[in-house]
Amino acid sequence: MKPGYRTQGLVALTLTLGAFMGLCAGCGCWGKKEEPVQVAVLIESIPEPGASVLMAGHDQGYTPVTIYGLQPGSYEVIMNLDKYRRKIETITVTEAVEQKFTIEMEPIVGDVSISSTPEAEVFLDGELIGKTPILKKVLQVGSYSYEIKHPDYYPVKKDFLMEENFKLEFEHELRPMESQLTVTSRPSSANIWLNNIAQAQRTPASIVLRPGRYLVSVHSDGFVQADSMVVLEANAPQTVHLEMSAGKVPQGMVLIPAGPFTMGTNEQAPDERPAREVYVPAFYIDRFEVTNQAYKKVVSSHTFPKGQDNFPALGISWTEALRYCEAIGKRLPTEAEWEKAARGSDKRIYPWGDIFSPQMSNTKETELGMPTRVGYFYATPSIHGCIDMAGNAYEWVMDWYDAYPGNHDVTKDYGQIFRILRGGSYLTEKFEARTSARHFDRMDSGRRDYGFRCAMDARE
Structure with a gap:
């Protein structure tokens, strides 16, 4: 072999390897580690937003919240929201770049029953929920107001506080609206008694009364007392006319x-x-x-x-x-x-x-x-x-x-x-x-x- 032939081959090989090494160094592929996948996770709460989120050992804010930089894997999510039970749920994050998890919160509740005499409509926080009796209506804890309405009775309003597992019962005897009773007689200008109680007015007279049974009596000197039983309904005017006969019987x-x-x-x-x-x-x-x-x-x-x-x-x-x-x-x-x-x-x-x-x-x-x-x-x-x-x-x-x-x-x-x-x-x-x-x-x-x-x- 000619002198230098082998050396030339060896040098060529060395140059080739060096060139390769330099090429790798230039491109950065030599000894590079694989980077992990980064994802964005959106966490929502239903039926209401605003739940605090604790995840990966850190407070992440309030729903709806997007958490960045999570690696694929399983995570424990702890959520708290006023008037709801604490929620602990495990989610599995995949390699998808964007992911969403909707977590349902369980409300803390009690129930309320509302009855009235007579039957009437019930409005809870301004919304009609039916007629009495309202039985065991489930409500989330918190403050409420209801109103009972009937066209012939005065409305009833009440505020109440619902707490966890409370079973509230409310009963109401509605107060009827007054009625007008008009009393006339012959002869007129007679004294009036209602249920044997003397009234200030004389006939003809209009008297505002609560509903009920009334014994209406009229009497004038020289006449025999006349009577009539009247049943007044709520908010329903009535007229009663009484005729007195001549006589000298003392009143009553x-x-x-x-x-x-x-x-x-x-x-x-x-x-x-x-x-x-x-x-x-x-x-x-x-x-x-x-x-x-x-x-x-x-x-x-x-x-x-x-x-x-x-x-x-x-x-x-x-x-x-x-x-x-x-x-x-x-x-x-x-x-x-x-x-x-x-x-x-x-x-x-x-x-x-x-x-x-x-x-x-x-x-x-x-x-x-x-x-x-x-x-x-x-x-x-x-x-x-x-x-x-x-x-x-x-x-x-x-x-x-x-x-x-x-x-x-x-x-x-x-x-x-x-x-x-x-x-x-x-x-x-x-x-x-x-x-x-x-x-x-x-x-x-x-x-x-x-x-x-x-x-x-x-x-x-």
Whole structure:
């Protein structure tokens, strides 16, 4: 081999390798590491935005938020939003350059029930949600306001705070809108009573009243009182016209004409015997039991439950009843007068007739357990127009208790110890409410169901 041949080949090889090395160095490919993929992740929350996001150990802001520089892999996302439960969810980030994750938050809730009498529309935060009753409506925690509306009743508004797992219940008795009652009469300029309470106006008059039952009465001197029962509906005006006949019956009383009637009975309790004809001169008797309001005007120390002005005065002894009657120029009725006013001349068992019904009077069978306002049972008067002569309140009469003349069944002489009460009460059964039934007690006894009504001699 010629000298230098091999050397030339070796140099050529070395140059080639050097050139290659230089080329690699120039392009930067020699020893370069592979760069990881970078992605952008959008995280949203439903049903509301604004949840805080904790991810990869850092606070990332509030949804909707885009997080840059994440490498593919699994990440734990922790999200918090007011009124929602804390949410922890694992997401898997891929090599896609842009990715979106929508995470549903679970609201913290309770429920509310809303009822009313009568049925009415309910608006929650101004939006109609239905009619009462609204039952177990699920609401997210927070502050709310509802309004109950009915065209004939005043609206009710209420604010409330719902908290986690609360079960709220609201009940409302809606207050009806007033109605206008117009009262006219012949003759006009008559005094007006509503449920036995005197009014300031005279006929013709328009009076604004709450819905309910009203016994409307008018009276003028020289005329007999006229009455009518009116049922007022909410926001519904009515007119009632009453005609008075000539007569001199005192206001609030009825005239019981003179004449005989059958007193007592042979078929019931021994002390009601014998049935016999009794003549009773003409007299006046109150249509209603004496009320709390009337009694308190004379006896200022008298007390009674709020709202019971027009209920019978109860807890009254015979002595107190007599004192009241005398103070207003009247008296207690005799036992015979009371029975004639209740029974009439046809021997009826109850003031309205011979058939008993719990809807006709306030006795134990009616199951009210308390007295009613006077005149409530206006539809079942006695034949002479007296109201509540069966039930509601026992009524004192003038007489001492003893056996009737001709009674051979009761042999005991009671003497002048007990006074008589008639008519039964809300605490007694129908047997005591019969027109012939007798009850007695000491004259100083003021049992809680003892009341009375007054009488007067008829004017000549």
